[in-house]
Amino acid sequence: MTDSTTQSPSLALAVDLGGTKVEAALVTDQGVVLPGTRHRSPTGPGRTSDELQAAVDEVVTATLATLPADATLIGVGIGSAGPVDEVNGLVSPLNMPVWRDYPLRDRVAQHVPAGVPVTLRMDGLAITLAEHWVGAAQGSDHVMGMIVSTGVGGGLILHGRTVSGPTGNAGHIGHVECGGFDDPCACGGTGCLEAVASGPKTVAWAQRQGFTGTTGEELAAAYAAGDEVAVAAVQRSGRALGQAIAAATSLVDLEVVAIGGGFSHVSPDLFEYARQAVAERAEFPFVTKVRIVPTGLSQDGPLIGAAALVHRADVLR
Incomplete structure (x- = not known):
């Protein structure tokens, strides 16, 4: 029955x-x-x-x-x-x-x-919703979710609600320009986070410094083995991530940034380099409070x- x-x-x-x-x-x-x-x-x-x-x-x-x-x-x-x-x-x-x-x-x-x-x-907005719902941002209502992969995407939840703006593109952090970088971006900008810290762009920068690999996986293996160019490439990308996150937190007072995507797994140190860049805003505790965490979700x-x-x-x- x-x-x-x-x-x-x-x-x-x-x-x-x-x-x-x-x-x-x-x-x-x-x-x-x-x-x-x-x-x-x-x-x-x-x-x-x-x-x-x-x-x-x-x-x-x-x-x-x-x-x-x-x-x-x-x-x-x-x-x-x-x-x-x-x-x-x-x-x-x-x-x-x-x-x-x-x-x-x-x-x-x-x-x-x-x-x-x-x-x-x-x-980016969709992934932010997922982190807020069942991922690493549960319990926080001022959240940015990020994807670091072929590109760099992002989305925002503020006061527990999504923020998409009049066109739907709010949170497009991959196209925030980061200080000290002159990499040209496909959007027309210079030094955009995506042009510096995405997987393909990080590998391309490493290749210009003599790295012979062609993929993010090969760069990750070289980093784990202590290859100087690979280490410099991951440090560079992590710093750009931290600069963009610090800027976003200065603007909208974030509590947590949850990062996923294939290239985010290049090394746990990527997150440490990002946190170090945020920590430089020492006079702004409302910025340095932001937690940068790996995604709480699977693939x-x-x-x-x-x-x-x-x-x-x-x-x-």
Whole structure:
């Protein structure tokens, strides 16, 4: 006999669009990625617009096909590399130049039943929601989440509510300029955090100093072995991170910054270098109080963040 009080599980379809891949999965209202529902496909600057859309269609349809018969799809959350146009559901990822003002929200909505809400936000905001919900920022209401990977993204929660600004791009800390760095950035700026501290840019800087590796993993191994160039590269990136975090904390009085993304794992020392840069603001205890911590999430973090746009919609502003 079926228990009449048993409710069907409420699931969100989570979509995460980044500079190297797009992923989709079904996520529970407890922030758990449902096993067997996760699918991914490559993206990147070399893909045509049709190829990028085909990749999105592929992962979305494959994931929807895994929706359990007894489950209810209550919404779709999309976290996208920015810039975004939150109001109109458009994306213009810096590392995907063929997509400018691309109607990603509406294209994904075509795959789900009418009436199922589809919410698009910048990926940094989504990851911040995830850290606040089930990650390293639980219990804090003045939070920045960061992704340090192919690019550098971020998002803000202040007074317990998300802050996205009039266009949806608030928290775009990867394009805050850091003092003492002259690296050109694809956005047109100079010395932007992303141009200094992202994984590919850190490796490229190390290569200019004689490093022969080509990946962040190789740089991490060289750092662990004490290679002087690798150590200098990680120190440089960590300092830039700390400078940007100190500036952001000066502006909005953060309590905690939670950092995830592939390159954030290059070494635990990356966080120490960032903390040292923040500590230089010794006359501003409201800045030096900020805690810089590794993500409290697994590699599912970006998907959990996209799902939080649905499951934690009450926190969205």
